[in-house]
Amino acid sequence: MTSARIRLGLVAVGLLYLIALLAPALAPYDPAAQLDLVGGRLLPPSLGHPLGTDPLSRDLLSRLLFGARLSLSIAALAVAVAVTVGTAVGLAAGLAGGVIDGILMRSVDAALAIPRVFLLIVILALWEQGGITALVLVLGLTGWFGTSRLVRAEVLSLRRRDFVLAAQALGLPSWRIALRHVLPNAVAPIVVSATLGVGNTILIEAALSFLGIGVRPPQPSWGNMIADGQAFLATAPWQAMVPGVAVVVTVMAFSVLGDALRDRIDPRTR
Amino acid sequence: MKPLLSVRDLTTVFSLPGGLVARPVDGVSLDLFPGETLALVGESGSGKTTLALSLLRLIPEPPGRIDPASRVELDGTDVMRLDSTALRRVRGGGMAMIFQEPGSSLNPVMTVGSQIAETVRVHARLDRGAARRRTRDLLADVGLSDPDRRLDQYPHELSGGMQQRVMIAMALAGDPRVLIADEPTTALDVTIQLQILDLLTDLKRRLGLAVLLITHDLGVAARVADRVAVMYAGRIVESAPSTSLFDHPRHPYTEALLEAIPRVDRTGDRLPAIPGQPPPGFPTRRYSRLQTAIPWRRRASLKARVWPMS
Numbered sequence: 001m002t003s004a005r006i007r008l009g010l011v012a013v014g015l016l017y018l019i020a021l022l023a024p025a026l027a028p029y030d031p032a033a034q035l036d037l038v039g040g041r042l043l044p045p046s047l048g049h050p051l052g053t054d055p056l057s058r059d060l061l062s063r064l065l066f067g068a069r070l071s072l073s074i075a076a077l078a079v080a081v082a083v084t085v086g087t088a089v090g091l092a093a094g095l096a097g098g099v100i101d102g103i104l105m106r107s108v109d110a111a112l113a114i115p116r117v118f119l120l121i122v123i124l125a126l127w128e129q130g131g132i133t134a135l136v137l138v139l140g141l142t143g144w145f146g147t148s149r150l151v152r153a154e155v156l157s158l159r160r161r162d163f164v165l166a167a168q169a170l171g172l173p174s175w176r177i178a179l180r181h182v183l184p185n186a187v188a189p190i191v192v193s194a195t196l197g198v199g200n201t202i203l204i205e206a207a208l209s210f211l212g213i214g215v216r217p218p219q220p221s222w223g224n225m226i227a228d229g230q231a232f233l234a235t236a237p238w239q240a241m242v243p244g245v246a247v248v249v250t251v252m253a254f255s256v257l258g259d260a261l262r263d264r265i266d267p268r269t270r
Numbered sequence: 271m272k273p274l275l276s277v278r279d280l281t282t283v284f285s286l287p288g289g290l291v292a293r294p295v296d297g298v299s300l301d302l303f304p305g306e307t308l309a310l311v312g313e314s315g316s317g318k319t320t321l322a323l324s325l326l327r328l329i330p331e332p333p334g335r336i337d338p339a340s341r342v343e344l345d346g347t348d349v350m351r352l353d354s355t356a357l358r359r360v361r362g363g364g365m366a367m368i369f370q371e372p373g374s375s376l377n378p379v380m381t382v383g384s385q386i387a388e389t390v391r392v393h394a395r396l397d398r399g400a401a402r403r404r405t406r407d408l409l410a411d412v413g414l415s416d417p418d419r420r421l422d423q424y425p426h427e428l429s430g431g432m433q434q435r436v437m438i439a440m441a442l443a444g445d446p447r448v449l450i451a452d453e454p455t456t457a458l459d460v461t462i463q464l465q466i467l468d469l470l471t472d473l474k475r476r477l478g479l480a481v482l483l484i485t486h487d488l489g490v491a492a493r494v495a496d497r498v499a500v501m502y503a504g505r506i507v508e509s510a511p512s513t514s515l516f517d518h519p520r521h522p523y524t525e526a527l528l529e530a531i532p533r534v535d536r537t538g539d540r541l542p543a544i545p546g547q548p549p550p551g552f553p554t555r556r557y558s559r560l561q562t563a564i565p566w567r568r569r570a571s572l573k574a575r576v577w578p579m580s
Contacts, residue, residue, distance in 0.1 A: 162369055162375045169362065170362035170366060170367075170392075171358045171359060171389075171393065171444060173392070180388065181380075184377075184379045
């Protein structure tokens, strides 16, 4: 059962990244090209435009594919940043203990008390010129708090394990014990949290782009495509629904994979 | 002959909640000579493991603390006064330790070979290839069959006895002169126990190791030890060559321990058990050193009073 869900999640996530990777080859048009502003706006799906065209006569399928490319890479990179920082902080706090642990974890508590979306909106609104790099950095640097707590908790239990004591008794330096003995044993929960984090980040990125402060036009992102289409919900509902479904399917894929991995790894939820 | 390891007045203190202070190791002195096995026996809670961890300064601080007056001299150097770099060289390089549960003492996500090779390289400047060859030799030394295949196996692929052999190989990786074995056979089957004990004796002879064998099993002590030290309540109450200790115990506690061993020629009777447990956390603030030196016979009745709840 669990392995079936893991396989399903892996296949779905793999397909999504494959589509994103092959977007330039799969897309029939340039996603930014305004093809026919006079007669080609809001066209319904047809053979020439499988998903129709948007309010600026751009090919919707091409935009969806390139949007996947952007959304998936932003999410993956942001989570990579978050996991790296979170793991480093959690490892340091868990191993150092005492005052250092206290300072780090109270700071994390304080940061967690600020609503993340609010924080993101403020920073991105102020940092307009940052572009995609800023988006990745800001998403990543606001997303590591949970991971750091998770890693710290894991480290606290691992550092009491016999093999860590044995490594100390045999004279291994503490950095080596941290990186070669403690960290590799904490990888499983980190992978689970990263997988769930990618889905969550895609959702947040879509929300930010919808608000116009994430991925900015003319670059296509699922969030700004929904924003473009929302005015036409009554007359051309697929404009918002197509990117909306894409977000749902993607987030679901990551959730299924993350949940299944957690069930497999964590015996307490079995 | 000069002792290889000389311990004088080793005292380890733990601060307990409520201002109480426990002394699981209370002024222990002992000598360990090259090529001998000293068995440290005593029941659970008598301070054997804390003593072993204190020798390598592996007591978690806080809450633990080793009394600054304690001296642990390994071949003339006082381990208690080494800086952290020198201490690391002594751990594994001068004194190595193996533990009770071989399964949990090995890192589950590293292959046996890379774990041992890591310890080899920490203590000797060797390149990867040389470390791997040395690891293979170590595995052969501890009598593992098919050492080349074992190198790339994970701990869970091995049996308990094989895991303990791996652990011993790892302990030998830094060429230590003293091997501390904390209940090395307790988690193993009886037949495997004998093999591991014989291996320890064999290694001691071949490498000239001094072995400090911690056990609660007097049978184990009788089989391999040259000398036996009996520990009770943080102190060594009797220390003697194993032959004379088993034949003529001098301390009543030793006598009681020997009485409590099941014997095949004495079936039917109840075993004369020692009542209660060693009084915990002594001497406490409220209970003086004198009061903690209660004769073991009376401890059951005293237990209730020794442990003031805060």
